[in-house]
Amino acid sequence: MVTFGYSFLPTDTTVTHKTVFGEIIDLKLPDGTSVVLNGNSEISYDKTSPRNINLSGEAYFKVKSIPSTKAKFWVNTKDLKVEVFGTQFHVSTRDNKTGVLLDEGSIELLLDDGTTQKMIPGELVSYSKEDKEITHDKVTQDLSYSLWREGTYIFNNTSVYEVMKNVEQAYGMKTEFIDEELKDQKLTGGIPNQNLKICLSAIEKSTGTRIVVKDKRLLIFKN
The missing domain is CATH 2.60.120.1440 (Jelly Rolls)
Incomplete structure (x- = not known):
């Protein structure tokens, strides 16, 4: 043992x-x-x-x-x-x-x-x-995964739902999908994680969504 x-x-x-x-x-x-x-x-x-x-x-x-x-x-x-x-x-x-x-x-x-x-x-x-x-x-281009490396999130074919779980854990916030279908949208690429505003802005640009911060909640809408 x-x-x-x-x-x-x-x-x-x-x-x-x-x-x-x-x-x-x-x-x-x-x-x-x-x-x-x-x-x-x-x-x-x-x-x-x-x-x-x-x-x-x-x-x-x-x-x-x-x-x-x-x-x-x-x-x-x-x-x-x-x-x-x-x-x-x-x-x-x-x-x-x-x-x-x-x-x-x-x-x-x-x-x-x-x-x-x-x-x-x-x-x-x-x-x-x-x-x-x-x-x-x-780790391949086909594998779905979420990684964090030296201040950067690295996502590969990862659902927006999983992406936001990483943000929740790092910043102590809760996510609410106003448009539920956005949960399954996929994201691939690197997202900076040293500043919440910059992090959310990068996710918005990569997914075509709008994220509003309200009372420790992250509200996600279609853009």
Whole structure:
């Protein structure tokens, strides 16, 4: 059985970085690893073990390789543990599951059920310990997916409904489709995510919709 480091009692040696809705921060860890933390997310680690990270939310990692010691790097979520040897990858714990996209290098996932899953660049793996379901896909032009990478949403053949779920999670808002048929409209492309106004404007231009912000709600109309 795999033991995970995600849940533990904080101590005076615990370092925590947390973002509020709509905030994105760039971090440099003690070992030189770079982390971009998306809105409504949190990472923590013990000062004595800065290459063993706990994540809730969404982050993009550029892990610093240490060839002299071949030191590993770990990212723990509620569903799995990512074992890294120096690489670039994205991890999301949204929607009651953990999704991992590998950009370069190599990683191995240690799932909650005790099994392991190796990944190569360009692969997207999603796993939930609740339903024990795993999906393993190669990122292609035909694959429908939603990714976040260093301040940018990347959508491929993604419904507007799924697009707006990403916005909700990052900014703490709720979406209302005034015109229900807009939910199934597809979007492909990159959308900046460092400013809500710019983000919504880009979605409007890409989908031909109109989005009105009212009392923490995003009202979507046909344009």
